[in-house]
Amino acid sequence: MTTREAIQILMPLLSGEILICTTGYVSRDVCAVKDRPQNFYMIGSMGLAPAIGLGITSASPGKKVVIFDGDGALLMGLGVLPMVGSSNPCHFFHVVFDNESYASTGHQWTYSKKVPLEKLAANCGYHDAARVDSIAALEETAADLLKKRGARFLLIKCTGDKEAFKGEKLVSPRVPWPPEEMTNRLKKVLLS
Amino acid sequence: MAQLLRSFVGVLQDEGILFYSGVPCSILAPLIRDLEENPDLTYLPATREDLAVGMAAGAYLAGKIPAVLMQNSGLGYSLNALTSLNLIFKIPLLLVVGFRGAKPGDAPEHWVMGRSCAKLLEAIEVPFWIPEKETLISNTKEAVETMGRAKIPAALFIKPGILI
Numbered sequence: 205m206t207t208r209e210a211i212q213i214l215m216p217l218l219s220g221e222i223l224i225c226t227t228g229y230v231s232r233d234v235c236a237v238k239d240r241p242q243n244f245y246m247i248g249s250m251g252l253a254p255a256i257g258l259g260i261t262s263a264s265p266g267k268k269v270v271i272f273d274g275d276g277a278l279l280m281g282l283g284v285l286p287m288v289g290s291s292n293p294c295h296f297f298h299v300v301f302d303n304e305s306y307a308s309t310g311h312q313w314t315y316s317k318k319v320p321l322e323k324l325a326a327n328c329g330y331h332d333a334a335r336v337d338s339i340a341a342l343e344e345t346a347a348d349l350l351k352k353r354g355a356r357f358l359l360i361k362c363t364g365d366k367e368a369f370k371g372e373k374l375v376s377p378r379v380p381w382p383p384e385e386m387t388n389r390l391k392k393v394l395l396s
Numbered sequence: 397m398a399q400l401l402r403s404f405v406g407v408l409q410d411e412g413i414l415f416y417s418g419v420p421c422s423i424l425a426p427l428i429r430d431l432e433e434n435p436d437l438t439y440l441p442a443t444r445e446d447l448a449v450g451m452a453a454g455a456y457l458a459g460k461i462p463a464v465l466m467q468n469s470g471l472g473y474s475l476n477a478l479t480s481l482n483l484i485f486k487i488p489l490l491l492v493v494g495f496r497g498a499k500p501g502d503a504p505e506h507w508v509m510g511r512s513c514a515k516l517l518e519a520i521e522v523p524f525w526i527p528e529k530e531t532l533i534s535n536t537k538e539a540v541e542t543m544g545r546a547k548i549p550a551a552l553f554i555k556p557g558i559l560i
Binding site: 224244246247248249250251252253255256257258259260261262263264267281283284286287291383384386387390391394395 | 415417438440441442443444446447448449450451452453454455456457458459460462476477479480481484485486487
């Protein structure tokens with residue numbers, strides 16, 4: 205399963221959840237698959253997507269927040285895991301598309317090849333932390349974890365398909381939204 | 397509690413800054429203690445300064461006016477967050493920065509950042525103030541007004557001996 209296939213499975217499962225997407229292809233793919241006012245494409249500041257989500261749930265505890273993160277991004281800001289686990293947010297679903305590489309910079313490898321990130325999340329206090337590596341398992345587990353309360357973590361093993369990215373058609377276009385407009389549209393959703 | 401510290405927390409509260417994150421600095425220790433003891437305010441510690449900036453951005457999106465506390469050593473970690481999150485997404489933030497190395501004689505690890513931190517903020521076009529005791533309250537109001545109007549971060553460099 206590629207990251208985009210996983211995103212195509214997950215997007216229809218979301219209803220009103222706020223979705224914070226990490227930088228790089230994750231944001232681009234989500235925007236191409238299903239843009240919605242609840243989506244925030246964090247085009248820079250790699251590693252900070254879960255921190256932004258935690259800021260939202262801390263300031264507005266009733267909001268349901270989903271994070272689409274990457275293995276490289278999470279490894280860059282691992283210190284967020286104890287912050288999330290200890291804060292015990294009501295609705296915080298942390299999804300990591302783990303292709304064991306920095307896809308948008310040329311597929312250099314990451315340490316997630318050796319280190320089970322879902323175990324780090326579980327040890328940091330996430331209520332549920334699961335790993336899936338097939339489409340069937342993803343469909344079943346994601347639907348289940350979305351319904352649950354508290355901090356939940358789902359690691360999705362994705363293939364780092366270098367060939368797929370060589371074809372221009374398979375690379376999603378850049379996020380077309382100017383950053384300030386993304387801020388304004390998400391604020392509008394959060395304050396309505 | 398010292399009068400100036402009480403006034404400082406009071407003006408922050410009056411300006412509507414109710415959400416705080418950060419990483420401790422000995423200069424800011426009395427402030428952190430007061431924020432944590434204040435039932436009307438939220439202070440959530442971060443493990444690193446850029447994560448505090450990220451969390452503050454989330455709080456802003458959810459309708460709060462945020463502040464982040466840190467030592468100037470943490471500005472280095474925060475530069476990418478400030479430049480590629482706050483400044484382009486127009487997300488305001490009050491930075492309350494403990495100013496180590498402000499004067500000769502501080503520990504060696506603060507020498508370089510002490511003489512560079514103001515220039516760093518100047519380079520990325522983040523406005524800052526270095527208040528004396530007499531100007532702390534007026535500078536704070538100016539910083540909050542600027543960040544709200546321009547929707548960018550604004551910083552207060554707090555020298556030792558100001559918040560005691």
